[in-house]
Amino acid sequence: MSIEAVQKTYRRYAPRYDFLFGAVFHPGRKAVIDYMDCKPGERILEVGVGTGLSLPLYPEGVKVTGIDISEEMLARAITLKEQEGLENVALATMDAEKMTFEDNHFDKVVAMYVASVVPNPVQLVEEMRRVCRPGGELLLLITSI
Secondary structure, three states: OOHHHHHHHHHHHOOOHHHHHHHHHHHHHHHHHHHHOOOOOOEEEEEOOOOOOOHHHOOOOOEEEEEEOOHHHHHHHHHHHHHHOOOOEEEEEOOOOOOOOOOOOEEEEEEEOOOOOOOOHHHHHHHHHHHEEEEEEEEEEOOOO
């Protein structure tokens, strides 16, 4: 699957994504964020943030950066961020397999339901590892759907 195919797919899904997948994947999103046990001041990277459904689940005081390859999905995340007043959240369009962040930048890096839709999952994990500080945490949430 190419980046262009991923973008095309999520361009179509963006308007209905929350309705189709919001409730279905909510328990997993909540469970992984609870498991992360984020502390105030930690820098969290969410790879494949999509429409931002997970953003309100993060505790106050953490700095969340969300990236996604789909501008249409990210536009919905930006709207959610503004509606919810999530000042601790930064969002950017970015390829998860070629991130522009510095090495060792984040305390925790999470990818929820992303590994199955990227062209090269191994490259995804390598990039996640590169941008996570030594001793930080990498978390992958996958599904068999």
